[in-house]
Amino acid sequence: MSEPGRTLAMGEAERVAGHSVDAPFGRALVELGHARPDIVGLTADLGKYTDIHPFRDAFPERFFNVGMAEQNLVAVSAGLARAGKTPFCTTYGVFATRRAYDYIAIACAHSRVNVKIIAGLPGLTTGYGGTHQAIEDLALMRMVPGLVVIDPCDATDIMQATHAIAAYDGPVYMRLLRASVPVILDAAQYRFAIGEARRLRQGGDVALIGTGFMTGRALQAAEAVGRDGIAAAVLHVPTLKPFDADAVAELASQVRCVITVENHVVTGGLASLVAETLFERGMTRPLVRIGLPDRFIECGSVGFLQEKYGLTAERIEQAIRAACG
Amino acid sequence: MSASPPLANAPSLAERAYRIRRHALRMGEVQGQGYIAQALGIADVLAVAYFHAMRYRPDDPEWEGRDRFLLSIGHYAIALYAALIEAGIIPDDEIDSYGADGSRLPMSGMASYTPGMEVSGGSLGHGVALAVGFALAMKRKKSDAFVYCLFSDGECGEGSIWEGASGAGHYKLDNLIGIVDVNNQQADGPSSEVTGLENLADRFTAFGWHAQRVNGNDIEALVAAFDTARALTEPKPRVIICDTKMAKGVPFLEERERNHFLRVEPDEWQKAFVALEAGRTA
Numbered sequence: 001m002s003e004p005g006r007t008l009a010m011g012e013a014e015r016v017a018g019h020s021v022d023a024p025f026g027r028a029l030v031e032l033g034h035a036r037p038d039i040v041g042l043t044a045d046l047g048k049y050t051d052i053h054p055f056r057d058a059f060p061e062r063f064f065n066v067g068m069a070e071q072n073l074v075a076v077s078a079g080l081a082r083a084g085k086t087p088f089c090t091t092y093g094v095f096a097t098r099r100a101y102d103y104i105a106i107a108c109a110h111s112r113v114n115v116k117i118i119a120g121l122p123g124l125t126t127g128y129g130g131t132h133q134a135i136e137d138l139a140l141m142r143m144v145p146g147l148v149v150i151d152p153c154d155a156t157d158i159m160q161a162t163h164a165i166a167a168y169d170g171p172v173y174m175r176l177l178r179a180s181v182p183v184i185l186d187a188a189q190y191r192f193a194i195g196e197a198r199r200l201r202q203g204g205d206v207a208l209i210g211t212g213f214m215t216g217r218a219l220q221a222a223e224a225v226g227r228d229g230i231a232a233a234v235l236h237v238p239t240l241k242p243f244d245a246d247a248v249a250e251l252a253s254q255v256r257c258v259i260t261v262e263n264h265v266v267t268g269g270l271a272s273l274v275a276e277t278l279f280e281r282g283m284t285r286p287l288v289r290i291g292l293p294d295r296f297i298e299c300g301s302v303g304f305l306q307e308k309y310g311l312t313a314e315r316i317e318q319a320i321r322a323a324c325g
Numbered sequence: 326m327s328a329s330p331p332l333a334n335a336p337s338l339a340e341r342a343y344r345i346r347r348h349a350l351r352m353g354e355v356q357g358q359g360y361i362a363q364a365l366g367i368a369d370v371l372a373v374a375y376f377h378a379m380r381y382r383p384d385d386p387e388w389e390g391r392d393r394f395l396l397s398i399g400h401y402a403i404a405l406y407a408a409l410i411e412a413g414i415i416p417d418d419e420i421d422s423y424g425a426d427g428s429r430l431p432m433s434g435m436a437s438y439t440p441g442m443e444v445s446g447g448s449l450g451h452g453v454a455l456a457v458g459f460a461l462a463m464k465r466k467k468s469d470a471f472v473y474c475l476f477s478d479g480e481c482g483e484g485s486i487w488e489g490a491s492g493a494g495h496y497k498l499d500n501l502i503g504i505v506d507v508n509n510q511q512a513d514g515p516s517s518e519v520t521g522l523e524n525l526a527d528r529f530t531a532f533g534w535h536a537q538r539v540n541g542n543d544i545e546a547l548v549a550a551f552d553t554a555r556a557l558t559e560p561k562p563r564v565i566i567c568d569t570k571m572a573k574g575v576p577f578l579e580e581r582e583r584n585h586f587l588r589v590e591p592d593e594w595q596k597a598f599v600a601l602e603a604g605r606t607a
Contacts, residue, residue, distance in 0.1 A: 043513070044482075045479065045482065045511050045512050045519055045520075046512060046513065047513045048512065049512060065513055065519050066482075067479070067482030067511075067516075067519050068449055068450070068480060068482035068483050068511065068520070069482045069483055071484060072482075072484065094448065098448070099448075128432060128433055128447065129431055129432075129433050129435060130435075130445075130447075131399065131433060131435075131445065131446075131447030131448045132433070132447060132448075298427075298431075299424075299428075299431030299433065299435070299438075300425075300426040300427065300431075301426055304426045
């Protein structure tokens with residue numbers, strides 16, 4: 001479908017700060033394709049825009065473009081999976097979740113088939129308006145029984161997660177950061193595993209719990225306040241489902257305040273999962289939810305919108321200082 | 326604009342099409358890129374729709390008696406804005422705000438933003454079913470207005486187009502006029518390679534529609550097709566399938582292979598305006 005250019009997934013700040021990888025998902029899928037003849041790729045007229053083009057070019061006979069037809073995309077993938085293939089299908093998150101929901105729920109999850117849905121333009125990574133910004137996809141996907149839901153934070157996370165979900169036998173929804181994706185996590189140290197959160201930074205004053213690219217911004221904010229003697233821990237939760245409640249509870253028990261950061265509406269996603277976890281375990285902590293409000297976001301440049309809606313390190317930093325003040 | 330005949334000194338449809346192209350190029354220049362090739366390709370169709378066929382009041386875009394124009398392909402907003410500017414519904418001086426933060430002219434067409442924009446079309450495949458709803462409502466309201474819906478060949482991949490088409494045939498919606506832009510281009514390449522099975526006229530006929538296929542860059546042929554669609558007495562929805570050329574009117578852009586989302590270099594804009602002017606026939 002339509003999308004102006006290849007908007008940077010995360011923003012100028014990360015791109016200039018460190019190095020980046022082009023199409024990390026596509027690269028990882030090509031590696032897997034060589035080792036795994038069962039892997040097939042599909043898209044719905046968005047091959048160029050969802051980083052699956054390297055796989056298409058490497059394995060043209062194992063790639064299917066079903067045209068602009070997202071329900072078809074998911075149902076065909078489910079059929080391929082039931083017949084023994086391992087399909088990775090790509091479209092934008094809005095189209096996968098809003099349009100093909102029934103097919104994800106029934107043809108994939110209810111049937112426990114091995115389909116991997118890779119969803120571009122998560123949250124505020126496009127300025128193209130409410131039709132293209134998947135701001136509520138994690139909430140929708142979280143509600144589907146048996147579906148694994150992943151929001152990676154950088155190129156390292158995406159490449160490792162692609163390998164992990166290929167090894168996992170079951171339906172997965174993974175958000176995609178595309179094109180030139182910054183590297184934040186050190187591939188030598190970091191290990192992605194489905195269902196496991198990772199403590200990226202220690203600190204006893206405040207807990208920052210993040211998913212998706214907002215984890216990177218949480219690290220920036222933690223570093224900034226650290227210079228003023230505030231110790232902020234950062235827990236990265238790439239898998240929303242299954243959710244690593246133990247890691248969240250353990251960290252929360254060590255701090256006075258919890259701040260969640262996500263590229264998603266603050267209802268139904270990470271913030272809700274953290275709140276559920278704390279209450280279920282009888283823990284009360286002040287909880288600050290950083291993420292998108294309950295409204296459609298307008299059109300505009302990505303930087304402008306992320307600034308306006310507080311998906312920035314500065315906004316997190318403010319919240320930390322307010323919580324610790 | 327109304328049902329009354331155009332004034333003797335009104336610009337020709339060819340001149341309207343030229344101006345629509347020019348407005349679109351000016352918006353394209355603001356962003357340096359965009360769905361410019363689609364806008365140039367569909368300009369003749371929009372000129373005939375807005376300056377020959379449709380009834381509306383530029384100073385009252387919500388006038389109840391207006392013909393409705395539904396843009397299913399939201400990314401063609403640049404083209405429709407150009408037509409709405411030419412029609413006097415959007416002021417010319419808003420061109421510079423195209424695609425800017427806070428603009429009424431976002432890159433994808435949205436009903437809540439822009440006067441004259443009846444629906445939000447960025448998620449493709451919605452328009453035809455929406456048009457069925459509009460057309461049913463107009464019938465219930467005893468309105469003689471037509472409902473036009475512009476959608477595209479690539480978009481016909483969406484099953485919802487055919488659910489809408491089936492409904493329109495079932496309800497015999499003779500106040501519904503579909504316009505399909507067939508430019509054989511979509512995001513991943515030529516539609517004939519991505520989607521295949523193009524035979525659109527046969528498909529719509531099978532769904533109970535009256536179908537015509539014309540050269541969408543031939544104004545006389547378009548006028549005849551719109552006249553036929555409006556005058557037809559058969560109780561059927563009508564579709565005009567328009568074969569258009571991407572970037573029509575600017576030859577050096579027509580030749581670009583990958584022109585679904587066209588990037589034009591800063592030094593090429595002047596060349597584009599000159600090329601467009603050279604083909605002006607008015």
